[in-house]
Amino acid sequence: MSLTDPSESRSPEQLRLEARVHSAVASVDDPEYPGISIVDLGLLETITLGPDATATIGLIPTFSGCPALAIIADEVVIAVQELSDINACSVEWLKAPAWHADRISHEARSCLEKKFTVAVQLGERSPTCPLCASKTVEQSMFGPSRCRSVHRCTGCGETVEVVRG
Amino acid sequence: MDDFETFLNEGGIVEPDDAMPDEYRQAVFRFIELHANSELMGGLTERDWIPRTPGLRHKMAVIAKTQDEFGHGHLLYMVAADMGIKTRREMLEDLFAGKSRFHNVFHYRAKTWGHQVAIAFLVDAAALASQQAVFKNCSYGPYRRILKRIIAEEGFHMRLGEDRMMRIAQGNDMQRELFQQAIDDWWWPALQLFGPDSKPNDLLLRWHIKSERNEVLRDRWVQKFVPMLQGYGFTVPDPGLYFDDELDRWVAGPIDWEPLKKTFANVGPDSVRRIGEAAAHWEQAAWVRNALDAHHLANV
Numbered sequence: 001m002s003l004t005d006p007s008e009s010r011s012p013e014q015l016r017l018e019a020r021v022h023s024a025v026a027s028v029d030d031p032e033y034p035g036i037s038i039v040d041l042g043l044l045e046t047i048t049l050g051p052d053a054t055a056t057i058g059l060i061p062t063f064s065g066c067p068a069l070a071i072i073a074d075e076v077v078i079a080v081q082e083l084s085d086i087n088a089c090s091v092e093w094l095k096a097p098a099w100h101a102d103r104i105s106h107e108a109r110s111c112l113e114k115k116f117t118v119a120v121q122l123g124e125r126s127p128t129c130p131l132c133a134s135k136t137v138e139q140s141m142f143g144p145s146r147c148r149s150v151h152r153c154t155g156c157g158e159t160v161e162v163v164r165g
Numbered sequence: 166m167d168d169f170e171t172f173l174n175e176g177g178i179v180e181p182d183d184a185m186p187d188e189y190r191q192a193v194f195r196f197i198e199l200h201a202n203s204e205l206m207g208g209l210t211e212r213d214w215i216p217r218t219p220g221l222r223h224k225m226a227v228i229a230k231t232q233d234e235f236g237h238g239h240l241l242y243m244v245a246a247d248m249g250i251k252t253r254r255e256m257l258e259d260l261f262a263g264k265s266r267f268h269n270v271f272h273y274r275a276k277t278w279g280h281q282v283a284i285a286f287l288v289d290a291a292a293l294a295s296q297q298a299v300f301k302n303c304s305y306g307p308y309r310r311i312l313k314r315i316i317a318e319e320g321f322h323m324r325l326g327e328d329r330m331m332r333i334a335q336g337n338d339m340q341r342e343l344f345q346q347a348i349d350d351w352w353w354p355a356l357q358l359f360g361p362d363s364k365p366n367d368l369l370l371r372w373h374i375k376s377e378r379n380e381v382l383r384d385r386w387v388q389k390f391v392p393m394l395q396g397y398g399f400t401v402p403d404p405g406l407y408f409d410d411e412l413d414r415w416v417a418g419p420i421d422w423e424p425l426k427k428t429f430a431n432v433g434p435d436s437v438r439r440i441g442e443a444a445a446h447w448e449q450a451a452w453v454r455n456a457l458d459a460h461h462l463a464n465v
Contacts, residue, residue, distance in 0.1 A: 031320075070328075142235075157182075159244055
């Protein structure tokens with residue numbers, strides 16, 4: 001935290017507006033995981049409110065070649081511009097920090113496990129099976145996308161997709 | 166079998182280690198194998214287009230879609246192999262030897278970018294509709310869980326397809342002509358993807374592997390895409406197509422099923438080249454498999 005933390009100079013109105021912008025961004029779901037917000041997946045990094053009621057949303061991609069970037073950015077702009085006190089919104093894809101699976105919220109993790117049978121890899125340890133909680137073993141580091149690998153459960157034998165950083 | 170069917174009718178879900186009638190095991194296996202093969206052959210089609218795709222935005226989408234399809238194929242082959250009928254390698258070798266089936270649409274050649282747009286827009290929608298109908302009520306647990314994710318991802322491909330279609334539809338005369346030609350070439354294969362009308366005693370329906378009849382899915386697709394394409398000023402290449410005021414629906418003309426049968430026999434317009442290229446990729450990648458096997462052996 002720098003000494004000139006902007007939050008100290010922001011008025012209550014600004015903070016309230018920022019919270020509304022935050023909720024608007026959070027209303028956008030990941031296009032491949034309907035029901036899971038991009039904020040819960042850890043994509044939101046910064047919200048900057050400028051003069052003339054403009055908002056700049058700083059997002060980080062799970063990986064830079066992700067084909068969903070344009071669609072996510074479009075949806076964020078639409079959601080934020082729907083707020084009556086925002087005139088214009090733009091999205092900036094930040095180059096740092098790098099996204100990592102530990103940015104996924106607890107809620108989103110449990111939704112990934114329960115709704116999509118997808119596990120999340122945190123650290124080096126292989127994640128447990130969303131169905132039976134046994135150990136899983138990696139079958140291929142290449143899943144259907146750069147941020148996912150394919151594992152197999154040593155307990156129930158389920159084929160498990162794993163989200164990884 | 167009666168008890169098993171009662172179990173299925175009551176919404177029972179079958180897991181790999183459960184007892185199941187052999188006919189059911191075979192039917193589910195064949196269905197998943199066909200799906201897996203189609204993902205793999207579809208991924209290869211998509212891959213062909215990576216160097217030729219116009220613009221970075223579309224290129225990123227094509228690269229990711231290629232990986233998506235191969236990833237889906239991998240997951241499905243694992244689920245199919247778990248049924249204990251063929252190993253993953255046997256399924257792949259059968260596919261490359263032309264001994265097994267994959268979806269009709271991958272027996273045609275995607276010749277222009279217009280074709281790629283039509284595939285992403287029309288064919289992916291047809292494939293997605295079929296998969297959704299399976300997922301809705303599928304009695305085989307592992308397939309149902311994999312499908313949930315595949316459908317979410319295919320739904321995303323559909324949106325990319327719509328994005329491509331809107332761009333080409335708003336393009337110049339040449340681009341619009343290119344897309345009209347693509348609709349003319351791909352309308353019928355996409356329609357045939359749903360298959361002929363389901364038979365009254367269709368076992369896939371009876372065993373809750375599929376949940377909707379082919380003709381119902383096909384009709385829903387027609388109701389969606391005829392007005393959409395016409396709305397963008399394109400024509401649908403079906404001389405028998407008309408709007409029935411009384412039914413308040415579009416009615417498609419008769420469908421020639423001969424082309425579909427040819428693709429089932431692996432003698433479609435582009436089958437030989439497609440299977441030959443896929444087999445060549447398999448051969449060329451043998452060293453990777455050997456290296457992985459050696460690595461695996463050294464680590465157990």
